[in-house]
Amino acid sequence: MARKLIDGLSKPAIYYDLELVEDFETLSQNATWVLENSIDKTIVIDEVQRYLPLFPQLRALIDRKREAGRFILLGSASPDFLQKSSESLAGRIAYHELSPILKSEAESAFIPQPTHWHRGGFPDALLAPDSGYWYQWQQNFIKTYVEQDLSAMGISTTIPLLNNFLRMISHLHGSLLNYSTLSNSLGMANATVKRYVEILEQAYLIRRLEPWFVNVSKRIVKSPKIYIRDSGNLHFLSNIRHYEDLITHPIAGASWEGYVIEQVIPLLDPAIRPYFYRTSNGAEMDLVLVDGITPVVSIEIKLSLAPALKRGSTESVADLKTKNNYVVTPNGGNVAVRPQWVHCNIHELIGHLRTLKLIAE
Incomplete structure (x- = not known):
């Protein structure tokens, strides 16, 4: 490039x-x-x-x-x-993160959404001639990262343990990050686990999505959620070789959630910050876009084709007071499912966010 x-x-x-x-x-x-x-x-x-x-x-x-x-x-x-x-170079340098190929970019090359979701956005993996080649590329990529790049970034542990660490994170994809659980499962010190997670985040392999605190009087979940950023990496670590295996796999819902989040966040205007929302009484929202200190968009992500809303979603919107709320499913349709709620797909969602001027031009 x-x-x-x-x-x-x-x-x-x-x-x-x-x-x-x-x-x-x-x-x-x-x-x-x-x-x-x-x-x-x-x-x-x-x-x-x-x-x-x-x-x-x-x-x-x-x-x-x-x-x-x-x-x-x-x-x-x-x-x-x-x-x-x-x-x-303070005051003399600007940083730009180059994300993997996004769905909006893959569309221009006529790559269908199922292929992009399953294979992820790394060019050689996405354009692999078949699933076997894709799997081999992912295997080589993870091996290179584990054995060379991550050790150079400050992760000093055995290769088998680091492989187990990555696979443990793949099992936690879309869940609250509990350092103690990881520490106990891997036999590593809590401080070491935290440092390794920070390094993986800095290497752009994972994302920690922080919770939004809208009301200090409520019992708000304080832990971040953790995602493996590239869906292809996630599916390799979960040993999902084919798209047909993905759609019936227990991780499919969490994978779709992370996939949608990664198609939205890289496009956002720098002033717009992404969060999730969850309270101890069951209110929950997968993605909340915040402008300054004001939540402006709530996004519920569902793999199911039925856009039915749960009580936790409606309670979240009541707390967040967002007027623009979306249920994102694979097919969408841009259909209003109730006042201030629209059922859409990723492409349609990005169109709405662009209209709201939340997408960087």
């Missing part, structure tokens, strides 16, 4: 990949000289986390010529990378 981007620039560009020995040596030995002599070019540095001492040198070069987009830095979001870049 970076190469495609620089092909369209109006000025020359240079691309360095720090996984290549020659590029690494060029920048590690002569970075200041090399980059100073390219002051009028756009410089793309891939796998930049492999040479963190570069950041202080970039700061000096940026200050000599302040121009947006002079440097495009690509790399994994390791804790060291984020810390060094924020310390050295």
Whole structure:
């Protein structure tokens, strides 16, 4: 994508990949000289986390010529990378998270929703010629992450235990995150489990969705919910090889919930924050979109084709006071099921959110 981007620039560009020995040596030995002599070019540095001492040198070069987009830095979001870049380039850097391919993007390539839901949004997995190839790709991806990337990010444990850790999280997908349960099941210290969860979140493998507190007088659930962000990763960890197996699997409902959430959140305007809502008396909402301190949209996610609302949903809306409320199912239909409630699918939901100006343009 970076190469495609620089092909369209109006000025020359240079691309360095720090996984290549020659590029690494060029920048590690002569970075200041090399980059100073390219002051009028756009410089793309891939796998930049492999040479963190570069950041202080970039700061000096940026200050000599302040121009947006002079440097495009690509790399994994390791804790060291984020810390060094924020310390050295404070006020000089903007971060952009590149999510897996979204349903709205897959539609333009005529990839059907069942395929996208089952396979997830990583390009090679999504475009696999068959389920066997998809499964092998997922296996290689998880193996690479477990054995290389995650250990480099600060997870120092045995590979079998880390594999068990990921599979435990897949079983908790869509549930409240209980660190003690994970700790006891894996025989790990509570503090270690918390740190590992934070690293997995920073690596964009999982999402912790925080609860919204609308009324302090109510007994509000305080724990976040945990999701594996890519549905393909989730289905591999759950050993679901085919879409036909997914729709009859016990995890199908939770998988659909996480899938819908991941199609919405990356599109939101940065000012809009996502939460869930749950109280001890049964009020519950899968996704609540909040503008500042005001809930503006409530979203109930159902795999069932019947858009019937439960008491917990109506009680949540009474608490949240949202006027725009949606039940999202695979088929949808944009049908009003009761006042201020619309039954829709993901595509229709995104259209409503765009009309409400909650989607970043």
